[in-house]
Amino acid sequence: MESHTIGVLGGGQLGRMLVDAANKLNIKVAILDSEKAPAKQNNLNDNHVTGSFANAADVRELAAKADILTYEIEHVDTKVLEELEGESPFITHSQSWHRIQPSWQTVRTIQDKYAQKQHLAKHGIPTPDSRGVGTSSPQGLKEIAQELGWLPIMLKARTQAYDDIEPALQTLSDRPLYAERWAPFRKELAVMVVKTKQEASLDNFEQSTLAFPTTETVHEDSICKLTYTPPREVSAKIQRQAQDLARRAVSTFLGTGVFGVELFLLEDNSLLVNEIAPRPHNSGHYTIEACGISQYEAHLRAISPDRKILAGATDLVVNAAVMLNILGGPQPDSHMLVARATEDIPGARVHLYGKGEGRPGRKMGHITVVGKSMSELEQKIHPLIVLVDAVRAHRASSKTSNDDIKSTWSELLARNPVPPQKPLLAVVMGSDTDLATLRPGLELLDKMPIPYLVTITSAHRTPQHMLNFGKAAASRGFKAIVAAAGGAAHLPGMMASETTVPVIGCPVKASSMDGLDSLFAIVQMPRGIPVATVGIANSTNAILLAARIIGTSEPAVQEWLAAHLQQMDDENMAKAARLEEQGWQDYKKLDQPMPLSFK
Incomplete structure (x- = not known):
């Protein structure tokens, strides 16, 4: 099997996990990012490039060292990628497999969230109603909202959203904006979709895409905090519908690889596509421990012409999984409180990203727990969630010590103890x-x-x-x-x-x-x-x-039943022994059964 060198634009935590997967497959990887980027730390080689994925010269240097280019982050210079494809569109010894996966055209469309929504709407993919903003005056925006009956609305730029017009304009002045109707969702969901065919074909989405299980995402401060897989109190039917909708949406784009699709589940159980990322996604971290292959391995296989993904490889291999992000706190090592506390949770896996000193809100790692039921996992991870909340409560004060965080953790646990297991x-x-x-x-x-x-x-x-x-x-x-x-x-x-x-x-x-x-x-x-x-x-x-x-x-229930059967056996044998000893004339039936000894 020929092994192609994969050039990755970006070397953060997603790139780090992409490299981990590449190492297991013996795939060579070249990273374009800063000198000590997380993805470079566990993959030392001479192919890495020190620079910026938004700088054309640096991108060209990476392209000279790699057979295939892909992304860890979508904020890249697509102009130079367009030029590179024009100069040499295909990998060596191929007249059909493009060297840029997914296509630079896909990334360019997705970079502009309004263009992304226009693209999806053109293909009949349901998304929140949105409208390009041609005026920067507060009154003009209010007229747009009132005209279309969209109050409340979200005012968004490329990567940020605001729900109040005046502060939004101060922050987003002189930037292209669009207004989006507020979607009254009851849950946020996500699906990691693997696109295996290079062409865009909505009619062929079932043959060109695979889907990882639907996951529930919980956001705090516009950052993904938790994922629950499968999503809680969401029917299997809706989960399949989310997968199908995500696959349909991704099939409309050019190129191969893993795409992260964020969706809204509305109160009437209908689904909307919120945003798409042309790369592995934070909400798919759970796949490392919970699925047949991880989203990172799937991405590498999908963008390589000589690799394949077997049917069923993206399925869950456990009953349930919960992922919790670890964010930086008031002290450079506050996040390590959460990492160390993970050692007290049976079966919990911690992934640290090698970013050095933490700062408030920075993603420093994540924790995954897998098991036989969501209720079991909610009990297991509850203390860690509360500890993350304690770190967050102090994030604005650099004078807060880690001991202060521990004290707050104890107080929060006392007020919010581990929840009882949900009924089976x-x-x-x-x-x-x-x-x-x-x-x-x-x-x-x-x-x-x-x-x-x-x-x-x-x-x-x-x-x-x-x-x-x-x-x-x-x-x-x-x-x-x-x-x-x-x-x-x-x-x-x-x-x-x-x-x-x-x-x-x-x-x-x-x-x-x-x-x-x-x-x-x-x-x-x-x-x-x-x-x-x-x-x-x-x-x-x-x-x-x-x-x-x-x-x-449930092993504990099976153990109880085994003890119950043994008790009935013991009781009957004891009755037989008494009957034989006393004779039927003097035998008296006991009023109470023997106590069950199993605990």
Whole structure:
């Protein structure tokens, strides 16, 4: 396999992780950036160029040492890239593979955020409504906003946004601006898209792109603070829609590589593309530990003509992942408080970027935790999030010591302790009269290491609430649902029709027909809508079956069930021994079972 030298415009933290991936693939990399840039520190060679990725002469020097040029940052001189392609468009010994990936035309369009949105709109990709600003007067901007009914609006330049006209004009004077309608989003999402074909073809997006899993991003001070993968309380359907929309958007650009696509999820569950980056992205850091390949390896493979990415390589290999950015604080080493605290979190991985002394708001590293459930990870990473908040609280005062930050951390943790684990099991009933049937099972459930929710939702009295509950069950993290119902007993079946979570029906014995009507109603489901069914009023078995389902991914639950089976074995053997010893005439049944010894 021929190995091409990759020239990277920019050598910050993204370049550093790109180099890490290149080292594993034995790909040579040349970095254009300052002498001690993070990406150069773990890849010493004679190909690196000291200079600026915005300087034409430096870019030409890098191009002379590399077969393929790509980007770590999009704020590059596209004019010189255009000239380089005009002089020699393809890599050596090829008449088809372009040496600049993705295309300089793509980067030029994306650099101008308004041009980027015009490009997407032209291809039918939904984005927030925006309008170029042809006047710099406050009154003119107000007229634009009022004319189009966009109040409130965002006033933006190339990389910054403001929500008030007067201060914005003072800051952005003499710069090209555009106004954008405020998008009332409920979540910000992101998708890392891998483009493997050089041509732009929206009709061919399924063959030309791959997508990493959709992730939820949380921003603070206009900086990405956290990512949650998969996104919390977002259905699998919407996650797939986000991937498809991101892939469609990226397919409209020329060139190959990884693109970071930021999206808004609106209150009505529709999606808008906010911005696109023609490079790996901060919100894709989680892919290093959580996916078959990282976004960095995917980028290197995509821009190289002799490398490939297998189907499924971008999928998650864990159930959940959380990424937390580490920012600089009031002291040059304040960020190291967070890095060192990571050592107390089992399974947490810290990535430091080698930037030397920190300063407030500067990205100094990130932490990733992966595991079997989002609820588990939220508990694990909570102390680190609070510590990041403590650093942020003191970022404006250079007189603050690291001991002050630690003290604030303790105070914040006392006010905001680790949250309880989110429920894995939902126990629902159509009426509070069903609670008597569920009580024995719930008493057993209290002995299990399973967080649970008990609630009422009727198929007949509150049908929409019941359907909404079912639709959201998977995204809320439930792994099983026990549904008790009497009479017509539609609740289990209707719940199962709206969720991918296993539903276990528990027939309730009503005043007529002794519960047979409920049993038949639950067990006789049409093909395609399975509902597991236990005996009439046997909530104990319903809970135990739910525990067995949950136990397939929760070792503590499986261990409890094993102990429970052993207890039943011990009890029965003890009864047999007493019966044999006492004789059947004198045998008396014990009123209470043996205590469960497992803890």
